[in-house]
Amino acid sequence: MKRRSTASKEEILEVLAASGNALSHEMIQDRVSSAMDRATIYRVLNRFCEDGKVHKVVGDNGKQYFAMCANCDEKKQLHSHNHIHFRCLQCGTVECLKQALSVPLPEGYVAKVHNLVISGFCKACS
Amino acid sequence: MKRRSTASKEEILEVLAASGNALSHEMIQDRVSSAMDRATIYRVLNRFCEDGKVHKVVGDNGKQYFAMCANCDEKKQLHSHNHIHFRCLQCGTVECLKQALSVPLPEGYVAKVHNLVISGFCKACS
DNA sequence: ATTTTATTGCGACAAAGTTGCAATATTACA
DNA sequence: TGTAATATTGCAACTTTGTCGCAATAAAAT
Ligand SMILES: [Mn+2]
Ligand SMILES: [Mn+2]
Ligand SMILES: [Zn+2]
Ligand SMILES: [Zn+2]
Numbered sequence: 001m002k003r004r005s006t007a008s009k010e011e012i013l014e015v016l017a018a019s020g021n022a023l024s025h026e027m028i029q030d031r032v033s034s035a036m037d038r039a040t041i042y043r044v045l046n047r048f049c050e051d052g053k054v055h056k057v058v059g060d061n062g063k064q065y066f067a068m069c070a071n072c073d074e075k076k077q078l079h080s081h082n083h084i085h086f087r088c089l090q091c092g093t094v095e096c097l098k099q100a101l102s103v104p105l106p107e108g109y110v111a112k113v114h115n116l117v118i119s120g121f122c123k124a125c126s
Numbered sequence: 127m128k129r130r131s132t133a134s135k136e137e138i139l140e141v142l143a144a145s146g147n148a149l150s151h152e153m154i155q156d157r158v159s160s161a162m163d164r165a166t167i168y169r170v171l172n173r174f175c176e177d178g179k180v181h182k183v184v185g186d187n188g189k190q191y192f193a194m195c196a197n198c199d200e201k202k203q204l205h206s207h208n209h210i211h212f213r214c215l216q217c218g219t220v221e222c223l224k225q226a227l228s229v230p231l232p233e234g235y236v237a238k239v240h241n242l243v244i245s246g247f248c249k250a251c252s
Numbered sequence: 253a254t255t256t257t258a259t260t261g262c263g264a265c266a267a268a269g270t271t272g273c274a275a276t277a278t279t280a281c282a
Numbered sequence: 283t284g285t286a287a288t289a290t291t292g293c294a295a296c297t298t299t300g301t302c303g304c305a306a307t308a309a310a311a312t
Pocket of ligand 4: 214215216217218219247248249250251
């Protein structure tokens with residue numbers, strides 16, 4: 001499963017990097033120059049996630065958002081995204097907050113994925 | 127918009143109370159004795175949320191889960207559910223953990239809804 | 253240049269949730 | 283108790299989100 005470099009891949013990555021936020025499939029489709037199929041976008045994004053370049057958050061609206069990994073260990077196995085995300089109910093932006101959050105779970109519980117989202121009004125909209 | 131007491135309402139509430147966990151629409155439908163329409167279940171649950179009897183969590187699988195409000199102020203306006211939820215990747219249960227979590231947001235941000243989910247393996251499954 | 257196979261586009265599909273509308277059941281009230 | 287007002291339900295239709303199979307395309311290796 002070697003990865004190949006394609007126009008779609010690079011453009012999506014540029015869009016994510018330029019934005020700095022977590023973007024939904026739709027947001028990405030809007031910001032991409034060339035028309036790109038929905039399935040393709042999802043496949044590219046999921047591949048990025050596998051490769052540890054990108055991480056995914058599911059909003060309290062049920063939608064998936066994808067953001068570039070910032071401080072992640074390059075080791076794809078254990079990049080823990082235990083930081084908070086903020087989704088603005090007004091403008092729709094989803095930001096990765098700096099806040100890393102370590103939650104002590106009860107005995108016997110094993111954490112695999114953190115999906116922490118607070119929604120409200122962002123700095124610009126409040 | 128006065129509420130009326132119906133069989134569906136009470137049965138759903140019983141199921142939620144008996145479970146103690148956060149249940150998806152499907153889980154509720156399975157545990158209810160009488161056949162009940164999907165739309166009806168959602169409508170009942172959403173009404174419960176409006177009334178402050180129940181709160182909703184969206185899992186990292188994009189699905190909605192509903193749980194009885196435990197320590198909520200009866201004042202429907204401001205019941206803050208800033209506690210963590212744990213979803214087991216094995217058995218599928220979603221629990222409300224006791225952990226109340228107050229996150230200091232950056233200046234200018236206003237929090238409205240907390241949707242905090244950690245998924246992994248629960249006590250029984252790990 | 254040719255082969256190999258990762259990637260794409262398209263269509264079909266499934267699942268989750270919502271909504272409109274007519275039928276039904278609950279509550280209020282005469 | 284009987285009737286009117288309206289909240290609730292069931293059903294079907296629909297939207298949205300995301301996935302998958304398959305044939306066509308394009309990147310990399312030879
Ligand atoms: Mn993030
Ligand atoms: Mn809860
Ligand atoms: Zn905003
Ligand atoms: Zn479990």
